[in-house]
Amino acid sequence: MATPLLSVENVTVSFDGFNALDDMSLHLMPKSVRVLIGPNGAGKSTLLDAIIGHVSPTKGRVVFKGEDITRLDEYKIVRKGICRKFQAPGILESLSVADNLALAARHHRQCWRSFGRGLSSEVGSQVERVLGLIGLEEKRHSLAAQLSHGQKQWLEIGMVVASDAELLLLDEPAAGMSHDESTQTAELIRSLSTQHSILVIDHDMAFVEQLDAPVSVMHMGKMLREGTLEEIRNDPQIAAVYLGRAKEIPHA
Amino acid sequence: MKKWIKIAFDVALFVALAMAPYFLSSYHLSLLGRFLAMAILSLGISITWGKAGILSLGQGVFWGLGAYVLAMHLKLAALAPGDMPDFMMWSGLDHLPAWWNVFHNPLVALTGVIIVPTVTAGVMAWLVFNRRVSGVYFALLTQALALVFSTLLISEQAYTGGFNGLTDFNTILGHDIIDPGFQRAIYWITLLALAIAFILCRWILSTGFGKVLVAVRDGESRVRFLGYSPAAYKTVAFALAGALAGVSGGLYILHAGVISPAMVGVVPSIEMVIAVAVGGRSSLTGVVIGTLLVNFGKDAISSAIPELWQFVVGALFILVVTALPKGLVSLPNVFLRLKSMVFKPSKARALNSV
Numbered sequence: 249m250a251t252p253l254l255s256v257e258n259v260t261v262s263f264d265g266f267n268a269l270d271d272m273s274l275h276l277m278p279k280s281v282r283v284l285i286g287p288n289g290a291g292k293s294t295l296l297d298a299i300i301g302h303v304s305p306t307k308g309r310v311v312f313k314g315e316d317i318t319r320l321d322e323y324k325i326v327r328k329g330i331c332r333k334f335q336a337p338g339i340l341e342s343l344s345v346a347d348n349l350a351l352a353a354r355h356h357r358q359c360w361r362s363f364g365r366g367l368s369s370e371v372g373s374q375v376e377r378v379l380g381l382i383g384l385e386e387k388r389h390s391l392a393a394q395l396s397h398g399q400k401q402w403l404e405i406g407m408v409v410a411s412d413a414e415l416l417l418l419d420e421p422a423a424g425m426s427h428d429e430s431t432q433t434a435e436l437i438r439s440l441s442t443q444h445s446i447l448v449i450d451h452d453m454a455f456v457e458q459l460d461a462p463v464s465v466m467h468m469g470k471m472l473r474e475g476t477l478e479e480i481r482n483d484p485q486i487a488a489v490y491l492g493r494a495k496e497i498p499h500a
Numbered sequence: 501m502k503k504w505i506k507i508a509f510d511v512a513l514f515v516a517l518a519m520a521p522y523f524l525s526s527y528h529l530s531l532l533g534r535f536l537a538m539a540i541l542s543l544g545i546s547i548t549w550g551k552a553g554i555l556s557l558g559q560g561v562f563w564g565l566g567a568y569v570l571a572m573h574l575k576l577a578a579l580a581p582g583d584m585p586d587f588m589m590w591s592g593l594d595h596l597p598a599w600w601n602v603f604h605n606p607l608v609a610l611t612g613v614i615i616v617p618t619v620t621a622g623v624m625a626w627l628v629f630n631r632r633v634s635g636v637y638f639a640l641l642t643q644a645l646a647l648v649f650s651t652l653l654i655s656e657q658a659y660t661g662g663f664n665g666l667t668d669f670n671t672i673l674g675h676d677i678i679d680p681g682f683q684r685a686i687y688w689i690t691l692l693a694l695a696i697a698f699i700l701c702r703w704i705l706s707t708g709f710g711k712v713l714v715a716v717r718d719g720e721s722r723v724r725f726l727g728y729s730p731a732a733y734k735t736v737a738f739a740l741a742g743a744l745a746g747v748s749g750g751l752y753i754l755h756a757g758v759i760s761p762a763m764v765g766v767v768p769s770i771e772m773v774i775a776v777a778v779g780g781r782s783s784l785t786g787v788v789i790g791t792l793l794v795n796f797g798k799d800a801i802s803s804a805i806p807e808l809w810q811f812v813v814g815a816l817f818i819l820v821v822t823a824l825p826k827g828l829v830s831l832p833n834v835f836l837r838l839k840s841m842v843f844k845p846s847k848a849r850a851l852n853s854v
Contacts, residue, residue, distance in 0.1 A: 300725065321729070322724050322725060323724050323725075323727050323728055323729045326725055326726065326727035331725070331726070331727075332725055334722075334725075338719055338721070338722040338725075339719075339722070340714070340718040340719055340722060340723070341718050341719075342714055342717070342718050343711060343714060343715060343718070347711055350711075351715055351723075351726055351728075352726050354708065357728045357729075358729075358732070359709070359712075359728075359729065359732040359733050359736055362707060362708040362709040362733070363704070363707045363708070363709050364707070407726070411726065411727075
């Protein structure tokens with residue numbers, strides 16, 4: 249059996265005695281997509297925080313490519329090959345669209361190596377490729393601040409893609425997108441899975457269905473169930489977890 | 501096209517300043533020289549505050565370190581061999597402290613003018629930024645540092661000359677400082693240093709480093725999650741500003757002939773920031789012009805009515821922050837926008853043709 253790219257092993261994260269993650273485990277194989285769902289407060293975003301070093305687990309460890317990364321600084325974890333898209337768009341507004349992508353695409357991120365050639369010359373072809381992918385070729389010289397909300401979402405997805413990280417963490421990539429846009433996003437994510445491992449958080453069941461990937465359900469900081477979307481939908485326990493949240497019930 | 505206009509303006513400004521010794525009295529030339537030296541410090545503030553969003557209210561400290569290091573050398577150079585500075589003897593010291601003596605060597609002193617403030621700024625920034633202290637807390641911390649520095653200088657009279665500071669410089673590298681011909685040379689050296697600093701800053705901002713600095717201002721955590729260490733970039737930027745401040749301080753005292761704690765404390769540090777804000781903090785040309793205008797204004801007003809300056813500088817700061825947040829350099833753009841609002845050329849014609 250192949251070794252997982254990412255292993256979250258029995259991780260507990262406590263905030264003032266409350267366990268946001270409670271003995272949580274998750275394994276992700278290379279070049280696979282996994283969708284993470286669960287009610288609000290289930291700990292999905294905290295799991296991403298723990299993987300990328302934004303919060304420190306009180307127990308357990310995170311292993312990436314066979315290396316324990318639990319205690320590394322965030323930026324060092326990112327350099328190992330993990331990139332995350334946040335829930336709120338986190339683009340760099342006073343830089344141009346192309347510079348946003350170039351910053352994400354650079355291989356040399358140490359300070360002392362930043363004085364060499366200009367940003368775009370080093371990673372120009374990568375930036376061009378991603379600009380095409382996210383449909384913002386005509387906006388390359390515009391400041392990121394001038395983009396519409398949807399375009400900002402695309403730009404941030406583009407930055408994650410441009411980083412060329414082996415593991416992409418996407419926190420609600422289709423939030424605020426129209427039906428057509430989220431269909432495009434799902435297609436993009438599926439096409440990326442030939443190169444990357446991708447962990448996606450989302451609430452929108454129509455979007456999850458389009459991703460056509462194994463689903464993990466979290467509840468109260470624990471892994472409740474893993475399986476295909478069909479299996480999840482027919483599980484009475486999961487229906488109970490979502491009780492009273494009619495909108496999010498994973499029945500079509 | 502617009503870029504060429506800007507470069508042409510910078511070159512014209514440089515040429516005009518280079519001709520100044522042929523037109524100005526030696527008094528005004530000395531003032532202009534001081535303010536050009538201050539402009540070197542302003543370039544550093546433009547990089548840290550204007551680009552990276554790091555507001556320091558303690559640049560007087562690094563400026564003062566550069567100034568004091570050179571002043572110690574000048575003080576020693578003015579003495580006969582074996583003598584000690586007068587204030588040391590008054591304070592009862594019986595021999596020259598070793599850390600004074602190293603600056604007897606002009607090479608050590610000139611290197612120290614850059615190295616001492618750079619290392620101080622760098623170490624301080626590294627400690628603070630790694631603990632993720634930023635924004636208002638960083639500004640307060642640097643202001644406290646300025647207060648500590650000036651208080652320390654006053655209280656350690658035996659080593660620093662106390663409240664009166666260091667003065668009576670007469671020779672540097674064997675040249676007579678007060679000789680008018682040498683004063684001109686010092687003026688051109690100052691202008692040259694400013695030009696070199698200006699080009700250095702422009703180049704740095706054009707590299708990936710400059711882009712990351714702007715990115716850090718926009719979203720420090722986003723930059724961190726792209727795999728960059730914001731603390732490292734901010735530390736290098738702050739150390740660079742420290743180096744520029746040190747050079748500025750060293751050149752300043754060659755024109756002014758004196759350095760004292762009153763010139764490095766909280767109020768001068770804040771005035772340095774105001775000059776940058778008036779000119780336009782994110783424009784290198786802007787901060788140079790702002791520094792010259794504010795300092796000449798200060799000189800003119802405070803020699804006429806000394807009490808008035810504090811009120812004027814306060815009012816000026818409020819005016820710029822509220823009415824012209826991008827400083828004087830944004831005036832042409834504001835003017836163009838007003839003009840198009842008043843005359844509305846293209847829009848009216850478009851309506852007629854429909």
